[in-house]
Amino acid sequence: MEMKHIVTLETRDLCASAKNGGCGECQTCGIANQQCENENR
Amino acid sequence: MVHRYKLNNFNIVLDVCSGSIHAVDELTYDMIGLYEDGDRGSVIAAMRKQYPDAQEAELGEVYDQLTALRDAGKLFAPDTFAPMAGKLKEKSAGVVKALCLHVAHTCNLNCAYCFASQGKYHGERAVMSLDVGKRALDFLIEHSGTRRNLEVDFFGGEPLMNWEVVKELVRYARVREQEVSKHFRFTLTTNGLLIDDDVIDFCNREMHNVVLSLDGRKEIHDRWRVDYAGNGSWDRIVPKFQKLVQARGGKNYYMRGTFTHNNPDFLKDIQTMLDLGFTELSMEPVVAAPDDPNALTADDIPVVMEQYEELAKLMLRREREGKPFTFYHYMIDLTGGPCIYKRISGCGSGTEYMAVTPWGDLYPCHQFVGEDAFKLGDIWQGVTNTEAQEQFAACNVYAKPECRDCWARLYCSGGCAANAFHATGSVTGVYETGCELFKKRMECAIMMAIARQLG
Numbered sequence: 398m399e400m401k402h403i404v405t406l407e408t409r410d411l412c413a414s415a416k417n418g419g420c421g422e423c424q425t426c427g428i429a430n431q432q433c434e435n436e437n438r
Numbered sequence: 439m440v441h442r443y444k445l446n447n448f449n450i451v452l453d454v455c456s457g458s459i460h461a462v463d464e465l466t467y468d469m470i471g472l473y474e475d476g477d478r479g480s481v482i483a484a485m486r487k488q489y490p491d492a493q494e495a496e497l498g499e500v501y502d503q504l505t506a507l508r509d510a511g512k513l514f515a516p517d518t519f520a521p522m523a524g525k526l527k528e529k530s531a532g533v534v535k536a537l538c539l540h541v542a543h544t545c546n547l548n549c550a551y552c553f554a555s556q557g558k559y560h561g562e563r564a565v566m567s568l569d570v571g572k573r574a575l576d577f578l579i580e581h582s583g584t585r586r587n588l589e590v591d592f593f594g595g596e597p598l599m600n601w602e603v604v605k606e607l608v609r610y611a612r613v614r615e616q617e618v619s620k621h622f623r624f625t626l627t628t629n630g631l632l633i634d635d636d637v638i639d640f641c642n643r644e645m646h647n648v649v650l651s652l653d654g655r656k657e658i659h660d661r662w663r664v665d666y667a668g669n670g671s672w673d674r675i676v677p678k679f680q681k682l683v684q685a686r687g688g689k690n691y692y693m694r695g696t697f698t699h700n701n702p703d704f705l706k707d708i709q710t711m712l713d714l715g716f717t718e719l720s721m722e723p724v725v726a727a728p729d730d731p732n733a734l735t736a737d738d739i740p741v742v743m744e745q746y747e748e749l750a751k752l753m754l755r756r757e758r759e760g761k762p763f764t765f766y767h768y769m770i771d772l773t774g775g776p777c778i779y780k781r782i783s784g785c786g787s788g789t790e791y792m793a794v795t796p797w798g799d800l801y802p803c804h805q806f807v808g809e810d811a812f813k814l815g816d817i818w819q820g821v822t823n824t825e826a827q828e829q830f831a832a833c834n835v836y837a838k839p840e841c842r843d844c845w846a847r848l849y850c851s852g853g854c855a856a857n858a859f860h861a862t863g864s865v866t867g868v869y870e871t872g873c874e875l876f877k878k879r880m881e882c883a884i885m886m887a888i889a890r891q892l893g
Contacts, residue, residue, distance in 0.1 A: 402466040402500050405512060406891055408772040411457040411781070411848065412511060415522060418777025421530050421790070422587050433774055434587060 409433075440514060441845035442470060445885045446751060448892075452884060454845050456515035459772065460507070461888045465489060466500050473504055474514065523782050523836035527789055531831070534581040535588055536786070538793040538804045539574055541566040541604055542595035547629050547671060550662045551698060551724055551732050557595030559808035564796040565600040570817070571607040574794045577817040579618055588615075591625045593793075593804055598632035608644050625649065627694075629663070630675035638682045647690040650679050654695050654707020654721070661700065662732075680715060692718040692766055699724075699731065702738040705745045705752070712763060720766035723875055725857050734871065743878050750882040754889050768883040770849070781835075784851035788814065788830025802830050805856030829865050830855060840868040846877045 422434040439454040449467040451460040462470070468488060472481050482497045489497070507513035543564045545557030557563075566574075575590070582588055590611070592604050604626070611622045623646040630650055641648050652675065653659040660670025683691055693716045697704035704721045711719050723742065726733040734742065749765060756762055785791065788802030795807055798817040806812040815822040835841050835852040853872060861869040 402463050403503055403507070404461045404888075404892060405507070406459040406461075406772060406887060408457045408459055409775055409777075410511070411455060411778045412515060412518070414777035415519070415779070419529060419779035421533070421535065421585060423776055423780055432771055433776055435777070 439517065439843075439845060440470060442467060443881055445747065445881055446889065448885055448888050450881075450885060450888060451513075452845060453513050453515055454848060455517045455519070456512050457772075457848070458507075458512040458515075459884055459887065460513070461892060465492060465496070466504070469497075469500050470504060470513075473501075473508075478505075519778055519782055520836050522779060523834040524832070527783055527786075527831050527834070530583070530790060532581065533583040533585060534578055534790055534792060535585040536590070536791040537574060537578050538591045538593050538791070539566065539571060539607070540594060540793060540795050540804070540807065541571065541592055541597045541607075542600040543796050544599055545594060545596040545629070546599060546631050546665065547596070547663055548666050548668075549664070551696065551726065553725070553805060554595065554807070559795075561808055566603060566794075566796040568603050568606050570794075570796065570798045571603055572610050573798065574817045575607060575611050575614060577820070579614060579620060581820070582620065586619070586621055587623065588620050589623050589625070589791075591627065593627055596629055596632070597626060598628050598637060601632065601637065605640055608640075612644075623647075627651070629671065630678050631665075631671060633675075633678040633682055638685050641682065642686050642689060645689075647692070648682065648686070649692060649694050650682070652676070652679060652693045652695055652711065652716075653697070654701070654704065654710045656710075658701045658707055659695075662698075676714060683716060690718070692720050692764070694766075695719075695721045696724050697721050697742075698726075699734055699738055702734065702741040703745060704742070705749055708749060708752075708765070717763040718766075719763060722767075723872075725860065725869070725872070727860075739871070739874065742875060746875075746878050746882050750886050754886060757890075767879045768886060770880070770883045770887070772887055778848070781848040781851050783834050785854070787855055788812075788827055788833075802826070803856060805854075806859075833865060837866050838868060844873070844877075846873070846880050849880050850876050 420435040423432065441452040441454060443450055449462050449464060451462055451470055469485055472484050478501055482501060485497050504513060543558055548556050578588055597604055608624060615622050624644055625647040626641060626645050627649040653663060656672040659672045663671050665671060693711050695707055701707060707721060708719055723734055724732050753765060791803060792814065793801045793804045793807050794817060800814040800816055801807045802812055802814065812826050813823060814827055821827050833852065833855055835847045838852055841847045841852055853869060855865040857869040857872050858867040859865045861867060
């Protein structure tokens with residue numbers, strides 16, 4: 398999204414991920430470099 | 439909560455709880471700092487003092503754009519996640535999906551900084567038998583619940599010192615996964631000395647990832663990574679690593695190095711790896727007691743911070759030149775990264791992820807092996823030390839008061855329990871040096887995402 402003074406990158410909405418997250422399939426540095434593996438995302 | 443910072447000529451704003459990332463102009467950057475201090479009129483009045491030449495209409499326009507972002511949930515999003523803390527671990531209690539198999543508590547190198555005390559983990563030398571290994575895989579399957587993806591790391595010590603068992607365990611798992619509709623992903627970590635054509639062929643066929651230990655410059659690597667006669671290993675392993683990587687045909691691997699007080703200028707080691715033809719790289723700061731001569735000192739930290747920034751710029755420059763490379767800790771996937779449950783609950787050590795010793799004992803992860811108080815049980819009886827496991831089940835971002843106000847908490851997920859334990863004596867403690875370095879890495883990684891989009 399781009400406005401005159403602000404460019405917003407496309408990112409995963411963390412609040413929305415609360416609704417369909419937590420499947421536990423993702424691979425188990427920090428956590429941020431992991432990939433979501435929820436097939437029903 | 440909002441985190442603002444400037445890096446590489448970008449003004450960057452991270453909205454912590456929504457995960458939104460904004461690149462803004464100078465005026466907007468400063469107004470975001472004032473936005474929550476007052477209403478529209480008072481914020482614009484305060485900005486007028488800072489920017490006397492700014493047009494009234496422009497100040498109003500910026501304020502209204504920020505308000506639109508706030509109303510869309512992309513700025514100043516509230517933290518509603520605390521009640522979810524622990525939910526993922528509650529929901530998956532008893533489920534195990536990953537094991538670190540210590541197939542060899544012995545090593546053919548004698549590295550001075552080895553956290554595993556030259557592979558012995560403060561105990562006896564040993565290798566895992568095939569029977570123990572098979573039982574460990576069966577234990578994993580039995581406790582995996584509905585999880586389909588199961589991960590197994592072959593670790594040590596040096597796992598290639600028990601190579602025939604590694605191969606047999608992979609074959610066994612491939613048969614079992616068909617029977618139970620699971621999918622195993624294997625990883626091997628090696629110092630490289632025993633790599634031969636058989637290892638290369640098998641790894642490139644069966645290993646989802648291969649981790650190759652190399653510290654970069656020959657003089658840095660050979661200072662610590664020596665054999666029992668005191669001879670450096672660089673000349674012997676580099677050609678083997680190059681052959682393995684070349685044969686790997688694009689499959690996952692990474693070169694994993696450690697930097698210490700002796701080489702805080704680790705970008706030179708990254709450059710060495712690039713010159714050798716490696717493009718998937720990781721250099722990690724040593725985690726050592728403060729009185730250890732290898733430990734990073736207060737004087738080293740600014741050097742390391744500057745190196746991280748220069749590394750990010752080097753990566754962007756090489757991307758433009760068509761010679762990209764990957765730095766493991768700058769890999770953040772902004773659109774396909776983990777959900778909020780995972781970000782709150784962390785790596786799963788001690789609950790869904792455990793280490794198995796050559797004797798079949800279970801520990802929360804490889805860094806706790808040898809710490810008797812953290813022995814969780816074994817692969818025959820399962821977890822019997824529930825008191826120890828409960829410490830890990832309770833580990834999450836909201837269990838650490840220091841993390842509650844940290845902008846990076848949903849990227850690090852509260853950090854590493856082992857580092858916290860070794861630094862503070864508690865698995866819910868905070869390893870502050872690690873935090874500072876982590877935050878710098880995230881700032882660099884986010885800046886790179888912006889640079890790629892804005893050119």
